[in-house]
Amino acid sequence: MRNGSVGIVGGGRVGTALGQALQGAGYQVVGVSARSAQARDRCRRRLPGVPVLTPHEVAARSSLTLLSVPDDAIASVCGELAAAGALAPGRHVMHASGACGLAVLREATAVGATPLAVHPAMTFPGGDSDAEHVAGIAFAVTAPPEARDRAEGLVRDLGGVPVWIAEADRTLYHAALVLGANNLVTLTAAAMQALGAAGVPDPGFILGPLVRTTLENALRLGDDALTGPVRRGDTATIGAHVSTLRERVPALVPGYLQFARVTAERALAANLGQAASVERVVAMLTEALSATPASASSDPRVRAQLVEDPVGHDDLR
């Protein structure tokens, strides 16, 4: 397989980053597909010399075809390639989705190709260093028994560590990653917005060490890593937070309340802090939530603040 030809259908962020990593591991990338001008430009930049072809041409000349298209498009792209005769016995067809398993590749399987689901547990936002983050990470792998060695070999060639995930568990696996990683972006961006509104010139300088240490502690200790007013049962502090957020950055109120209540409920379940104090926090947050629109987007002024004033410098009062 290592010397086999790899084709990439979908020259987006992951397709081109994995293409670069595969080239670095000694694989030959024989073609990549791109429709938009942005994708074509990305392919030329990241995979210079690799021909930009149609999906059919890419698959027809590859022994391994990577379908790095959005999750919702994998099954239809796979079906089109299978129907057009671009996939055949002896070929491998792989996608990089975390949430999907082998079912979305069933039309490739039906024409005798071997399906692989290989999800890099990493974020690829499209920056120049994306491909550098492939080595050393976990890849969630689902593959039929006869393809296990090949799937593991591919991941190891990329410097990754294969972690087997059952077909039935892939969606839950991916939901977990979204909770832990995508939501972290939202939380951090919201915190930087509030610091900006407080006049802090460089929010990242304050948040960086705090967030990194908290993350390390949480990875090691789970809920036990919790510190702060919820664990201490400081209802007055939490009440003051909510009042000042309502006044200064109202867009952040629903999220603050909802996250704080989840935090308080987990603290109770994990026996953190004084139960009676934490229960008072839960009651207070529940009451505040019942008096707060569930979403900032229901208020046009607040929605405008989220979109147009990401660092919160404007005074909306």
Ligand SMILES: NC(=O)c1ccc[n+]([C@@H]2O[C@H](COP(=O)([O-])OP(=O)(O)OC[C@H]3O[C@@H](n4cnc5c(N)ncnc54)[C@H](OP(=O)(O)O)[C@@H]3O)[C@@H](O)[C@H]2O)c1
């Ligand atoms: N980004 C991440 O952090 C990340 C991490 C791990 C796994 N993944 C997985 O990687 C896969 C790709 O995600 P991505 O973030 O790389 O998406 P992306 O940057 O939006 O790239 C998707 C590519 O697919 C192409 N495409 C869309 N629909 C198509 C179709 N019907 N036929 C042919 N090409 C089509 C797009 O082409 P045009 O631009 O030309 O329209 C684009 O180049 C997904 O399964 C995702 O779950 C993503």
